[in-house]
Amino acid sequence: MTYFAGIDIGSLTTEVVILKGNDRMVSSAIDLTGTDCNEAVEQALGQALSRAGISRSQLSFIVATGYGRITIPFVDKKITEISCHGVGAHHLFPDSGTVIDIGGQDSKVIRIDKQGKVLDFTMNDKCAAGTGRFLEVMAGAFRLSLEDFGALSLKSKREIPISSVCTVFAESEVISLIAQNQAKEDIIRGLHRAVVNRIWSMVQIVGVHGAVTMTGGVAKNLGVVALLEEKLGGKIHIHSEPQIVGALGAALLAKRLFI
Amino acid sequence: MTRKDYLLNQKQKGRHLFGVFPAQYPKELLWAMDIVPAEIWDPPLEITAANAHLQPYICSVVKLGLELVLEGKCDMLDGFLFPHTCDSIQNIASVIRDCLSENKPCYFFYHPKNPHGKAARDYYVLELKNLTLSLEKQLGPLNPDALKQRIQQGHKISGLFGEFYDLRAKGKLDVGNREFYEQLRRGEYLFPDDLIPELEGFLARNKGKEKKGLTPVILSGVLPNPPEILTLLDDLGVSVAHDDLLIGSRRLLVPPSNLKDPFKQLAESYFSMPPCSTKGAPIVERREYLLHLIKATGAKGVIFNVVKFCEPEWFDVPNLTDELKKRGTSTLVLDTELNQGLSGQMKTRVEAFVEMIS
Structure with missing residues (x-):
């Protein structure tokens, strides 16, 4: 099974969404960003992977967004939160x-x-x-x-x-x-x-x-x-969890870029 | 050689150094009187002293100009020239003349706004002659042959800049955005005898090497500052295919005139320049000019990089963006303060715009 991740590193919180190849969201996590973006990403990504029951090596493509995107070294692509929120919002509410x-x-x-x-x-x-x-x-x-x-x-x-x-x-x-x-x-x-x-x-x-x-x-x-x-x-x-829309958009874009 | 060293060197050669505030002025006339106009746009200073004298809503071009004077960095100048560009420059001109110039001569140049009728041309010629008479009192009589020679050099420079712009629009100038404008802006202080060979050398080194795969945009506004914007565009694979900048195409691309009277030649050149907010150009003309540039270059969008509190520019921007959007052109508006670098938020705006148009 193919999995994709979107990571949104905002000024207050960091959100992660894990997506399956069929566009189904399998898990998400939200953590405070604090003063160390990398630590926040590790925490939130760890939680999301654990909830999805998968390991990081199973992620085929990762997109980072949000103001902290530039600080995360291991991601495959960095995309602005503006594009990611657009894609995430459209996925949840197509109209x-x-x-x-x-x-x-x-x-x-x-x-x-x-x-x-x-x-x-x-x-x-x-x-x-x-x-x-x-x-x-x-x-x-x-x-x-x-x-x-x-x-x-x-x-x-x-x-x-x-x-x-x-x-x-x-x-x-x-x-x-x-x-x-x-x-x-x-x-x-x-x-x-x-x-x-x-x-x-x-x-x-x-x-x-x-x-x-x-x-x-x-x-x-x-x-x-x-x-x-x-x-x-x-x-x-x-959406019931409006904070994750940017991360969801990033995960959807990760899938598009991978394919 | 730094700008300061160059200017000091010119002074040692016996030329007169003038500090010139933005933006439209008869450069050739000053050259003919052996004046080196050193334009004051965005000196690399931190605004401290000027803030005590000016309202917070005055643009940073004016604030930096005043800062330069207050910090005593204009001591080597032999005079100032203040074109009537906007109310803020007009006001700072009075302040500098009345309170700060320490008997340095201050000259004013009132170019006509909304320049369409014959009266505007007659008025412009009269202003040129008035400026000449004023300068002659300080520097001696103008040599008419020198004026003709400097006008020819002015046309040569415009032609070279025109070639830069044409090659860049065709992707056949092998320089990035930042390098392009760094070269362009050396025209803000180099004397034509030095500028012309430098531009010719630059052209010879960089023409003909085609660049492919870049996303073309038009850059509008006053000046490309902070320059980090240009570097960011370079990094994102975006090429400024043409510009509508006050320091750029709006005053550099002047077609030559065949009139015999040199004053009328200068007037003809002024009235042939592209439309500009500082000349009160109608919004329709500005829109049509931008649409022409978009069509000619295949630009994917227009970036308005506008200095915060620049009243002439900001008055036009909402209408221009509306008009361009209605015609299917993407626009991005950035409000920048000079020499402040690029914030993360500003970078995000630019990156998102590039994602949108790519």
């Missing part, structure tokens, strides 16, 4: 025309064709606004987990606008609002709105084409998803 990927360090809006090939894309500037890191810092200001942070915003009755999308200034603004005893859920909804507005300006650049699929860790945030769906006026496709 996808637009992919919104919000990761820890950057966010992207990608337009794909009916084969999952990238037609156009845009990426955020070198700034944490509109990324998972922004939400992580804000959740920290409330001492909430990211899951609770997202869910709490859905209870808001009176959204409080946040005037800055700069992570540093927004945090100061949030601390002032907390000191004024404003309801947490209202502040958090305002923060989510700031992120969504930032993403929305990127969506405007690429345009909405076909069904929209969201990938990356922020797709788990119910508050962001709800506001994005409100903007789009429709539902967004989200």
Whole structure:
């Protein structure tokens, strides 16, 4: 049996997907990237191989993606996460025309064709606004987990606008609002709105084409998803584990390149 | 020889050194008055002192120019020339003249915007004559024969650059992107007597060796900085088949004029240059120029490498990318700050674009 692996080394987490020759995903693993990409890859790859019940020598082709792709020496090919998210999203939701990927360090809006090939894309500037890191810092200001942070915003009755999308200034603004005893859920909804507005300006650049699929860790945030769906006026496709879509795309590309 | 050593050497020969801010100016007129124009685009400095004087949203071309002055690195110059390229350069011109030039002469050159009518041509000739009169007060009278000779050299240089561009578009110039623009940019300070033989030598060494299998793109914007972008494109097997750069085709590929009056010749050349945002060219002209380059070279896409906060360029970019995308051309927009290198994110954008068009 032939197996392929995709490894997505992101700023926060490293994901691995093992694929069989028939395109069936046999295992996946997610681990924190930390400060050593190679160690994170070894950990996540080891877990994924163990879950698949195979050894590394059984992998016919490995593709690395994500910002840490350049540091991994043993892979067969390195491909950007933009191409990989396009292929992964198309595989999971074949009607996808637009992919919104919000990761820890950057966010992207990608337009794909009916084969999952990238037609156009845009990426955020070198700034944490509109990324998972922004939400992580804000959740920290409330001492909430990211899951609770997202869910709490859905209870808001009176959204409080946040005037800055700069992570540093927004945090100061949030601390002032907390000191004024404003309801947490209202502040958090305002923060989510700031992120969504930032993403929305990127969506405007690429345009909405076909069904929209969201990938990356922020797709788990119910508050962001709800506001994005409100903007789009429709539902967004989200896989049960949106963080592995890039690694899945990398594994699919590994198979294509091998064949 | 370094740029600084070259300029000092020119000064020792009795020539006058002028610091020239971007971008469009009558180089031949300066040469005729024995001035070596040393263009100030992206000196390799860290911006520290200039940040104290300028708003954060001023582009790094202007900031680096001011930094150069503030760090005392313009002491060897005999004057400055400020073409009216944009509001930021206009403002920095006033600041340098009023506060920082320490009695170094500062000259201004106002070229017409949206230059189509006869009045614009008459105005341009008048500006050329006004600049000449101003320079004559400092440097003595202009020799008309010298001007004619320098205009001929200017045409020779444009012809050589034109040959570079043609050969590159056909894949018959055996140099990478980085080497190409390094050579091109030596024209920003070399005197024509030195530039012409150097360009001829470069052409003789590199022409005719065909390069195959490269993905052609068009590069648009102000200048190819950070130069690591060019190296990355080389590494990815991408060839800049032509450009729409302000330091490149927009001002180098000047067709020769047969007019007898040298001032009218210079004016004719100015009005024959490709459309440029700093001249207020209509967006339709810029779009058509890009479409012409794409068709002529078979380029797979256009990379807009735009200096952050460059107002004339940024005003056009959204419309240009929209228009090109509507016509099926892939585009990539990079907003770069000079001399800042390439971040991992920027590399990812370029790599993803290459994956997309390959």
